[in-house]
Amino acid sequence: DENYKYRHLNQNQVPVKRLPDALIIGVKKCGTRALLEFLRLHPDVRAAGSEVHFFDKFYHKGFEWYRDRMPPTLEGQITMEKTPSYWVTRSAPKRVYAMNPSVKLLAVVRDPVTRAISDYTQSASKRPSLPRFEDLALVNSSAGWGGSPSVVDASWPPVRLGVYARPLRRWLRRFPRERLLLISGERLVADPAAEMARVQEFLGLKRVITEKHFYFNSTKGFPCLLKSESRSTPHCLGKTKGRSHPYIDPRILKRLRDFYRPFNERFYQLAGMNFGWP
Ligand code: A3P
Numbered sequence: 001d002e003n004y005k006y007r008h009l010n011q012n013q014v015p016v017k018r019l020p021d022a023l024i025i026g027v028k029k030c031g032t033r034a035l036l037e038f039l040r041l042h043p044d045v046r047a048a049g050s051e052v053h054f055f056d057k058f059y060h061k062g063f064e065w066y067r068d069r070m071p072p073t074l075e076g077q078i079t080m081e082k083t084p085s086y087w088v089t090r091s092a093p094k095r096v097y098a099m100n101p102s103v104k105l106l107a108v109v110r111d112p113v114t115r116a117i118s119d120y121t122q123s124a125s126k127r128p129s130l131p132r133f134e135d136l137a138l139v140n141s142s143a144g145w146g147g148s149p150s151v152v153d154a155s156w157p158p159v160r161l162g163v164y165a166r167p168l169r170r171w172l173r174r175f176p177r178e179r180l181l182l183i184s185g186e187r188l189v190a191d192p193a194a195e196m197a198r199v200q201e202f203l204g205l206k207r208v209i210t211e212k213h214f215y216f217n218s219t220k221g222f223p224c225l226l227k228s229e230s231r232s233t234p235h236c237l238g239k240t241k242g243r244s245h246p247y248i249d250p251r252i253l254k255r256l257r258d259f260y261r262p263f264n265e266r267f268y269q270l271a272g273m274n275f276g277w278p
Contacts, residue, residue, distance in 0.1 A: 015072035019063060020079045022104040022203055023096065025171070026087025028161060029118040030110040031185040033241055034222075036082045038188075038196050041209045041228055046071040047080040054081075055096055056089040063099060078203060087167050093174035104203060105175060110185030111277040112162025112264070113256045117245045119158035125243065134252045152259040159256070165266040172270065182271050192223045 024032055039045050052058070054066045070079050086092045087107060096103060110118075117133060124130045137159060138150040153159055171180060181202040187195045193211040200207050217224040217236055224236035236242070257278060268274045 013074050015074050017067050017070045017072050018079045019067050019099055020070065020081050020103065021100070022078055022080050022106065023086065024080065024082030024084070024106045024108070025092070025096075026084040026107045026167075027109055027115070027164065028084040028087070029115050029122065030084075030108040031183075031188045032082050032084045032108050033237060034188055034192075035106065035108050035183060035199070036080070037225070037228070037237060038192060038209060038213075039080065039199065041213055041225070042200065042205055043208065044076065044205055045078050045080060045203075046073045047082070051083040051085075052081050053083050053085065055092040056083065056085050059091075059095055066099075078205070087171075088161065090170065093171050097174050102179070105171065105180040106183060106199065106202070107180065108183045108185045108188065109164055109267075109275065111275075112164070112260045113253060113277075114245075115162050115185075116158040116256065117248060118243070119161065121243050121245050122240070123158075124246075125240075133246060134249050137252055137256065152255055154259070159259075162260060163263045165263055165270055168267060168270050177272065182273060184275055186275075189222060 024036055026032065036047055040047055048069055048071060052066065052069045054061075054069070058065065070081065073079050086096070096105075116137070120130075120133045120136070130136075136156055137153060139153045140150045154163070181199065183195055183199065192214050193209070196209045197207055200209060213226060214223045215226055215234065216222075217234075220236045220242055222236065222242045224234060225231075226234050228235070260277070264275070264277055
């Protein structure tokens, strides 16, 4: 019977470190930590806790170094890692393919306007003297954005990273569409169990992560976990996840929405999915 089969397997198996079967490749500030922490609820998933940065920073160290960063797993368990900068690393698709051409890729995406504010809020938390978002998001903003023809600064990283179409095309030149799961950052907050059902299906996992794992913490304003492998009591992600955002001038928000609209359309086309961003 099943029990016997697993007892038998466990007795004869020693956990070993393996290269990842699946990677969370991005996108920065879209909910990548939440996705990883939710996936870790699954007994058949083992993941490196911190970002490994192998395919961008440490590729020269080689696959053995990379394998050594991974948690030990039993046969049948999925090894994972998340490093959001892989999404925009030009050499990453080729390098990932060289490691394992049938690796499964996951990327969380979110309304690029909210993503930009989230990115800015993270920088501002480390550097309180940072100019206002409004002043960084536009070029020529010293001329005044109250009607003068200032434009969105597409080269400012918080703005640039929200243009999802180009990196997606790069990944799809190397991997078939069905090997990359795009996850809605908004849905991961509004209905984590539904989004995690898609994720488990994609990874070929039994649906273990369900509604029962989550509760909505109204103080935090986000879904939190009732329990996890490491903690048996309810807990939320750390305080660097789910920060409160500054008030942004609505005229700037409109400029940004107008700026992103054509890029979002292109992204929806490539993705074959409409994320419904305003
Ligand atoms: P904010 O802190 O700006 O709200 P990443 O982990 O990729 O850096 O993404 C961080 C973002 O994840 C947070 O941005 C938050 O909006 C989002 N998020 C999604 N689910 C969350 C959850 N359950 N708890 C906290 N933040 C969550």
